[in-house]
Amino acid sequence: MSKTQISQELHGILAEFANPGELYHAAQAVNKDGFRKFDTFSPFPIHGMDKAMSIRKSKLGWIVLGHGLLGLTGALSMMYFMMVVDYPINISGKTFMNVPAWIPVTFELTVLLSAFGAVFGMFFLNGLPQLNHPLFSSENFKRATDDGFFLCIEATDPRFEADNVRKMLKKLGASNVEDIYEE
């Protein structure tokens, strides 16, 4: 935007590509070149991008498993405490520890806690909510949620060198290369 920003710290260099195919090949090339701190942005998940960028397997499954086990044991111990320990009531001579009758509630609470784990765990792993981000300063970047395909190499990457990165991105077919500054 204004020239005063040049004195500010560079966040990274953002490049726009025409379509998912170009972005995919660019990500592959950048990854092959040894860059690690880079990311691609697209309005929808692009098939195979994880391999092109060597993204590691998501840890979300373990988070969900932990939550699910918590729901399972939590539900059973809650019912055990309430129905057997704290206030046992004789209901038509049924046993106090009536486990088969507890299955539905156990199941529901396991699913509930697992779903919490899946949703909040996903946002946690993604570092969201994060309402502001240096990339939002680019007017062009608004199209990342519409029909724009972007690749950003961050300045913190050890191999980052502004001029070389710009040149490389242009060579890969980027149509719109711009500098992004920290706020």
Place this chain on the structure above:
Amino acid sequence: MSTATTAQQAPYIEEPLVKGNHTFASITKLITDLNTRPTPKAWYVAFGIANMVFMLMLVSIAYLIWNGTGIWGLNNTVAWGWAIINFVWWVGIGHAGTLISAILFLFRQDWRTAINRFAEAMTIFAVFCAGVFPAIHVGRIWVIYWVFPIPNQMAMWPNFNSPLLWDVFAVSTYLTVSVLFWFVGLVPDLATLRDKVTSKTSKIVYGILALGWRGSSRHWWNYEKAYMILAGLATPLVLSVHTIVSFDFAVSVIPGWHTTIFPPYFVAGAVFSGFAMVLTLMIISRKIFGLKDIMTDDHIEKMNIILMVTGTMVGFAYMMEFFIAWYSGVEYEKAIFILRATGPYAWAYWIMIACNVISPQFFWSKKLRRNVGFTFVISIVVNIGMWFERFVITVTSLSTDYLPSSWAYYSPTMWDMMLYIGTFGFFFTNFLLFLRFLPMVAIAEVKAIMPEANPHNYDVKGKYVEPKQPEPPKLQPVAAEA
């Protein structure tokens, strides 16, 4: 001979899911324009009507709390009436949304993306409506918190052996998980809206709701995983919810209720009525909002097939109930089924059969499956039928149980009807707000199923290459025996 060869040679063409030469940008525009354009006058009219009907619900609830459940048509024999019928009916309708969003996702049915967003919205609002009934039918509504395990002054806990309590957990879990699932799907689309709206208030509201989503591939990676896990969780959940709803009946000793077929039978019925409701809403909204390129006739045809399959399953369950009643040799069981078909409620029974078993059979014909007007009529007929199914189950079994001297006929009062009609107002108030303020089609998901979204459909230079049609399975001609 010639017809056989043409059939063999005719290439197998897979119909595109999105029709009408759309680009990513035009899809965004098509859907976000519905939110960003000025509110149409017709919306205000519809919203006003929905609000007035909603008032009927509020008034009948207020009078119920004031006066007690005596205002309903219940009597000593039939102690469960419209409240439970409407509860089961609304919950059942909700199930189609989860089926479309979760089960069809797991089965990789890409056509679901056109309808999943508003089917999920329908689920949530239907569960709202369903939740009203058990909450208010308890009589002393001010102690409804007793259904939750909250420490209280009596030092008592809820009874976890009771199916009614299972229901509390099932329905509240279902509502929570549906809302979460819906919200996760909405986040990328809310980000799209955030970047499209111009007014400051809208920017702030959508900006906060979008949580700062920026479409990063590293985020999408976790996001897709979460979506998959949620679909995997919602699938057994939705089956469990209507199973547990059916336990309200099946875990009792009333003739006609105490059967093991109830859980699958209820789940099939729920999917059946839910798909009918999705069709009703979809046919109206694709017409009003001009979304025929996304919600195509192919979608209607596919849904009609599901309607026919589940309708036939429900019909099979009706038959099976009669068979088991006869096979069990229990007099009461046999009597209740004979009374269902010939007794005082025979009219309701035959409405149910006509609407649920006979009406979906028309969809064996491809022509009728693709007939939008006809589908619309059937979709409403099915939901009438499914309401009568719950009426037949609830009322016939209670009104003529073991002791003939206590048999009684049940009729609803004005308040029963007002409350039921009022929930439609509640539903449509919510639904219209949704249509106005949230993207009614999952924009990101629709883009992702377009062939242009697949990077493997581009060559090394980034030029789009039309994907090849899938090869039809080749049948080897049987070699003539020498």
